[in-house]
Amino acid sequence: MATPEEAQERTLELLEQIVDALDLDAQIDVAIKDGEVTGTLEGDDLGLFIGKHGQTIDAVQHLAARIIQRDAGEGERIRVEIDAAGYRERRREQLEQQAEEAAEKALSDESAIDLPAMNAAERRIVHQYLRDREDVDTHSEGDEPRRYLVITPVIT
Numbered sequence: 001m002a003t004p005e006e007a008q009e010r011t012l013e014l015l016e017q018i019v020d021a022l023d024l025d026a027q028i029d030v031a032i033k034d035g036e037v038t039g040t041l042e043g044d045d046l047g048l049f050i051g052k053h054g055q056t057i058d059a060v061q062h063l064a065a066r067i068i069q070r071d072a073g074e075g076e077r078i079r080v081e082i083d084a085a086g087y088r089e090r091r092r093e094q095l096e097q098q099a100e101e102a103a104e105k106a107l108s109d110e111s112a113i114d115l116p117a118m119n120a121a122e123r124r125i126v127h128q129y130l131r132d133r134e135d136v137d138t139h140s141e142g143d144e145p146r147r148y149l150v151i152t153p154v155i156t
Helices: 004-021 052-071 087-109 120-130
Strands: 026-033 036-043 079-084 136-141 148-153
Touching: 004 026, 004 036, 004 052, 004 079, 036 052, 052 079, 052 087, 079 087, 087 120, 087 136, 087 148, 120 136, 120 148
Parallel strands: 036 079
Antiparallel strands: 026 036, 136 148
16 A cells, blocks of 8 residues: 555656656656645746647656556545646636636527537536536536537526
């Protein structure tokens, strides 16, 4: 069974290896908060680490999670989030804005609006952002990797 400290150390080692392999100049910080391991990179020119549409950073996050889960106990789940240069927060803001605009369009058109395909973490952000609204519902459709979110107006 991996302890949170072991998970933190494995994540740091992975990030250091990737930063070295990509020849990036980045400061790496890995912390544990509320049972979640968070790896953060800061530096100039981290676009290569983030990748097109966040594909590289998502792959690194997935790899880190797999490494940690391999050593975790049965039923034990340690969440992992990897961020670089504030990418995750910027992306969250984009998704929330997109969700807001789609919700308003669904209401004005009185029809369902499909958002573009996105990964599970991004769909979760949109679901959570809109969950307290009583005028729209959200659900996911399709199969990975083309699973997408649908925003439907609630007609009363």
